[in-house]
Amino acid sequence: MRLDSFLAERITTTSRTQIRRAIEAGKVQVAGLTIVKPAFEVSAGEVILIELLPPAPLEAKPSPIPLNILHEDEAIIVIDKPAGMVTHPGAGVSEGTLANALVHYFAEKNLQLPRRGGPSRPGIVHRLDAGTSGIIVVAKTDAAHLSLAEQFQTRRVKKVYIALTHGTIATNEGRIEAPIGRDPRSRVRMAISPPDKGRDAITIYHVTERFREFTRLDVEIRTGRTHQIRVHLAHLRHPITGDSLYDGGRINAVRDVRLRTALARLNRPFLHAARLGISHPLSEEWLEFSSPLPDDLQAFLTLCREIG
Secondary structure, eight states: OOOHHHHHHHOOOOHHHHHHHHHTTTTTTTTTTEOTTTTOOTTTOOOOEEEEOOOOOOOOOOOOOOOOEEEEEESSOOOOOEEOOSSSSBBBBSSSSHHHHHHHHHTTTTOOOSSOOTTTTTTBOOOTTTTTTTEEEEESSHHHHHHHHHHTTTTOOOEEEEEEEEOOOSEEEEEEEEEEOEEEEEEEEEEEEOOSSSSEEEEEEEEEEEOEEEEEEEEEEOOOOTTTTHHHHHHHTOOOOTOOTSSSTTTOOOOOOHHHHHHHHSOOEEEEEEEEEEEETOOOOEEEEEEEOOOOHHHHHHHHHHHH
């Protein structure tokens, strides 16, 4: 039987293309010999070892998508990302992303794309979930990318979000420290995990406003794990309003009909990256950028205030 066919039948967590890439890259051994031909015939009793490669990154194609630029200089661009925009191409998404818009913007301005970040995320150092609006900083040069990446890695960046959660949080402030890893029951969810299976995550929150059914928070994250704020607040039993992935159907428990209707129309988590502080890659001057609540979140918040 062909080697690639044999492996494709038995490894269901990846594609046949990925298996062929691993074979051709010399990452497969049959009976102790490295094999590089997918058509190699295997026999019963042979031991096969395979090291799967990460998926090949998609290349972001230029797309004339408008960008709301808060700040731009020779080293960085600070962008206010709208809700619904994916940060960079990935599984099932190849167009309409921030990366697509950036490739077009760089070409339009006659600027050279940074090589760092790769073909699918040129200049992009961090990301926001598709449903989360707010501030993203992008590097315009490889040197700026290195500086920003080091700041994010060493936790010297200030990231503050505005969130609205279900229920009334009694304490005025709190700190959540719980490792986050992939949810073994779902490919699209993250979850609180044991330390040996998750990555450390720190979230600090301050209550800024309380309503009968919701609590408004300023949330600062010291780490940048996937879905971190959403997972941590759900763990606190106060999931983010409108977060259908982690709220456990809490929309159905909203008592006021007007709020329940408005929440269904919101159709995204009430989470906004409102403030970002960094050291400028060239001058090392501390800079802080802010973004006001988008109209859809502001309208829902206004309704909460009216109802109480």
